[in-house]
Amino acid sequence: MSDTIVPDSEHRGLVARLPQLPRDLAMLARFDRPIGWWLLFWPCVWGLWLAGAGWQWALLGWFLVGSIAMRGAGCVYNDIVDANLDRQVARTASRPVASGRISPKVAWIWLVVLCLVGLVVLLQLRWQAQFVALGSLALVAAYPFMKRITWWPQAWLGLVFTWGALVGWTALRADHLDVMAALYAGAFFWCMGYDTIYALQDREDDALVGIRSSALRLGDGVQAGVLAFYCLALTLWGLAFWLLRADWIALLALGPAAVHLLWQGLTLDPRDPANPLDRFRSNRWAGALVAAACFVVGNA
Numbered sequence: 001m002s003d004t005i006v007p008d009s010e011h012r013g014l015v016a017r018l019p020q021l022p023r024d025l026a027m028l029a030r031f032d033r034p035i036g037w038w039l040l041f042w043p044c045v046w047g048l049w050l051a052g053a054g055w056q057w058a059l060l061g062w063f064l065v066g067s068i069a070m071r072g073a074g075c076v077y078n079d080i081v082d083a084n085l086d087r088q089v090a091r092t093a094s095r096p097v098a099s100g101r102i103s104p105k106v107a108w109i110w111l112v113v114l115c116l117v118g119l120v121v122l123l124q125l126r127w128q129a130q131f132v133a134l135g136s137l138a139l140v141a142a143y144p145f146m147k148r149i150t151w152w153p154q155a156w157l158g159l160v161f162t163w164g165a166l167v168g169w170t171a172l173r174a175d176h177l178d179v180m181a182a183l184y185a186g187a188f189f190w191c192m193g194y195d196t197i198y199a200l201q202d203r204e205d206d207a208l209v210g211i212r213s214s215a216l217r218l219g220d221g222v223q224a225g226v227l228a229f230y231c232l233a234l235t236l237w238g239l240a241f242w243l244l245r246a247d248w249i250a251l252l253a254l255g256p257a258a259v260h261l262l263w264q265g266l267t268l269d270p271r272d273p274a275n276p277l278d279r280f281r282s283n284r285w286a287g288a289l290v291a292a293a294c295f296v297v298g299n300a
Contacts, residue, residue, distance in 0.1 A: 009033060024096040025110055028079060029072030035281050036075070039194070040161055041067035042287030043187045047168025049291060050183060050244065052298035059124075059171055063164065066121035073114035074140055074160075080107050081144040089205040129171040136163040148210075151217040154195040155188075161195075162187035179243045183294075186236030190290075193229035193261070194283045196222065197268060200276040215270075227265035234258050237290065241297045250300070253293035260286050 009015060009032040015023055030036050044063040048056055079086065079097045086098035096102035102110075122130055139160045146153035165187045169180040192214065199206070199215035200222065206213055218225040234254060241250045264282060269275040 020101070024102050028076050028096045028102060028107065028110060029114060030075045031068075031072065035284055037064075037067045037071040038284040038287060039191070040071045040164060042164075042284075042291055043162045043184075044164030044168040045287075045291045046183060046187070046294045047165040047180065048171060049168075050179070050240070050294040050298040051169050051172040053172050054299060056172070059168075062121050062124045063168065066118055067164070069114045069117035069121065073111055073118060074143075076107055076111040076114065077140070078144045080104055080111070085209060085211060088209040089202055089211070091202055091205070125167070125171050128174055129167050132170045133163070133167045136160060139163070147212050149212075151212045152214055153212065154192050154199065154214040157195050158188040158191035161191050176244065179240050182236050182240035182243060186233045186240065189229045189233040189236065190261075190283075190286070193226045193233065193265070194280055194286075196226055196229065197264070197276050198280045200270050201273070203270075222270055223265060223268050226268060227262070230261040230265055234261065237293075241293075245297055245300070250297045253296045254290070257286055257289035257293060260289055 009027075015026060015032045018026060026032060041064055044067065045060065048059055048063070079095055082092075083095075083097045083104075086092035086095050092098060097104065097107050122133055125133065139156070143153070143156050143160055146156040150156075162184060165184045166180060169183070196214040196218065199213040202211070202213070203215050205211075206216060214225065215222055234257070237254055237257075238251050241253070244250075260282070264279045264286070267275075268279050
């Protein structure tokens, strides 16, 4: 197997079979690590299903395609901007742009291709959702620079990576903006929690090269910090449900997600190299559990 395939790839066998250029393009867009587009996709589903119009299969399909394409575009852009930093971190030094296997010019072309796919998805939405979706572009463009200027780049990612909750809601309705805001705020703290877990993998290298993160800032209190973020997320999701349906029974729908997130926080072990990645990846299931709760409350 090529040593250019990163250790945390989830499709190592499939990626290894590709010729070098397609393999590098796939890795540049993180197609071999689907957890990223799951985390982008689930907030879209939450907004869509909490809006209460049933399954909405066509929109779900478009949101899935858009999540894969735009997560890929974001990763390409991030790798172009961060190439010099990536070369100094063991986990990222083999990335296609940082290692020189993909030139910046080819990376920019690939970025445009992925954005064109995103544009096709955007055109499937009604104008209100299009307007909201475009509002995220400035946040996305600024994100790679946040780790250079703040200890809390995870907060900026929380604004960016959960924007789909706003798009999903406005794809169907433009009322109850308080519900939408509480759902988005909960998603923000969920992202703060899982990305702090993810950042644990790079704490030593980040400290050496001057990259800032919530995992470094929280220090020995990182487990308590993650639990606090998740508790805030659950509280705000509960508020969104209550604002939509003032019914205590509706809050029970969050029970499975609450158990899962508490399990993540309580079993997090920053000293075990494999533990943070496993807990981070498990958020695909956390997202699914919250989606189920949104469907139950929105469509009951």
